[in-house]
Amino acid sequence: MREGLRATLAVSAGFWCALGEMLRSCAARLRMLGALRKDEHWPARNLGPALRWFSSEKDFCLPNPSWSEDLRHLFHQFMKKCEDGSWTYISEKEMLDLQKKASELSFQNVKPMKKKQFPSTLTRNFQEGLGFEYAMFYNKDERRIVCLFQGGPLLQGFPGLLHGGAIVTMVDYSISILSTKTIGFTMTAYINITYKRPIPIGSVVVINGQVDKIEERKVFLSSSVHSADEKTLYSEATSLFVQLNLEKSET
Ligand SMILES: CCCCCCCCCCCCCCCC(=O)SCCNC(=O)CCNC(=O)[C@H](O)C(C)(C)COP(=O)(O)OP(=O)(O)OC[C@H]1O[C@@H](n2cnc3c(N)ncnc32)[C@H](O)[C@@H]1OP(=O)(O)O
Incomplete structure (x- = not known):
């Protein structure tokens, strides 16, 4: 009898502990949402217009008010390098054209996307200054790409620091454009x-x-x-990209 009572008490203590934990976690989430809503940059109220579609005409790679002095300075330095033709600026239009072409590919049983079916690429789905701000430059002869990148507050991992996933996203995206421009459409096999x-x-x-x-x-x-x-080396990566075998996948 006493054993049974002890077991019942243990189960019910466990239940109340779990419930308490759940309520504390819900309260923390609500507090976080409240805090975010107070932040004037929080875009949740305004998600519709924040989505950028393939058809966007604006060149998001050009300087905007969220760009720091450092980013502007480097951008203008690279634009100068483009004057002799060794480097070329990769405009948003060029990236969108590549993306549109990629969306028309049929490979590995993935159906081609309908026009306007999906928003723009991950790196462009944030409001100005909050996510990925970048511009890219390509050197065909040297098979190199340079991406000038300023990561915004929605890319936070540890407080005040960029999330590693955001860093590798920008690296992966930059070199995916380089490999695609070098040999045609490729996908990351590893990074x-x-x-x-x-x-x-x-x-x-x-x-x-x-x-x-x-x-x-x-x-x-x-x-x-x-x-x-x-002066500071933040990260280094090696990777393999594989050119899409469209013939193989269409069969
Ligand atoms: C569409 C792109 C648009 C880009 C335009 C740009 C702008 C606009 C879009 C923006 C886009 C951004 C995109 C970011 C870049 C992603 O984020 S891509 C997404 C992440 N990656 C993936 O999901 C890829 C998943 N993996 C796959 O689909 C397939 O494994 C692959 C990588 C296409 C290769 O498959 P496959 O064509 O059948 O090739 P397979 O015969 O298996 O292998 C070919 C060779 O590669 C080797 N290999 C393959 N995988 C590996 C590996 N992991 N390790 C070592 N060797 C390997 C094989 O051993 C083989 O070697 P050889 O025997 O010839 O010496």
């Missing part, structure tokens, strides 16, 4: 990134990507992420 120093939110970093080797459909690339003054 191996080492995070050496944390990146503060809002700071400007320079992503350098280069093609190391091409073996038939395989493109091996390496990349680094440095501070704007090149």
Whole structure:
């Protein structure tokens, strides 16, 4: 009898503990949402207009008011490098054209997307200054890409620091454009990134990507992420991109 009572008490204590934990977690979430809603930058109330579609005409790679002095300075430096033709600026239109072409591909049983079915790429789905602010430059002869990147507050991981997933997203996106421009449409087979120093939110970093080797459909690339003054090495990555085998996948 006593054993039964003890077991019942243990079960009910466990139940109340679990319920308490659940309520505390709900309260914390509500507090967080409340705090975010008070933040004037929080876009949740305004998600509709925040979505950018394939058809967007605006060049989001050009400077906007959220860009820091460092980002503007580097952007103008690279625009100068474009004057002799060694480097070319990759406009939003060029990226969207690539994306549109990619959306028309039929491979690995994925049906081509209908026009306007999906919003723009992940890196462009944030309001100005809150997510990924970047501009890219391509050097065809050297098979290199440079991405000037300023990560906003919605990309936070540890307080005040960029999330590693956001960093690798920007690296992956930059070198995916490089490999696609080098041999045609490719997909990431692997990317191996080492995070050496944390990146503060809002700071400007320079992503350098280069093609190391091409073996038939395989493109091996390496990349680094440095501070704007090149003094700090934040991350390094090696990766393999594989050219899409469209013939194989269409069968
Ligand atoms: C569509 C792109 C648009 C880009 C335009 C840009 C702008 C606009 C869109 C923006 C887009 C951003 C995009 C970001 C980049 C992603 O985020 S891509 C998404 C993440 N990646 C994926 O989901 C890929 C999933 N994996 C796959 O689909 C397939 O495994 C792959 C990678 C396409 C390769 O498959 P496959 O064509 O059947 O090739 P397969 O015969 O298996 O392998 C070919 C060779 O590669 C080797 N290989 C394959 N995988 C591996 C591996 N993991 N490790 C080592 N070797 C490997 C094989 O051993 C083989 O070597 P060889 O025997 O020839 O020497």
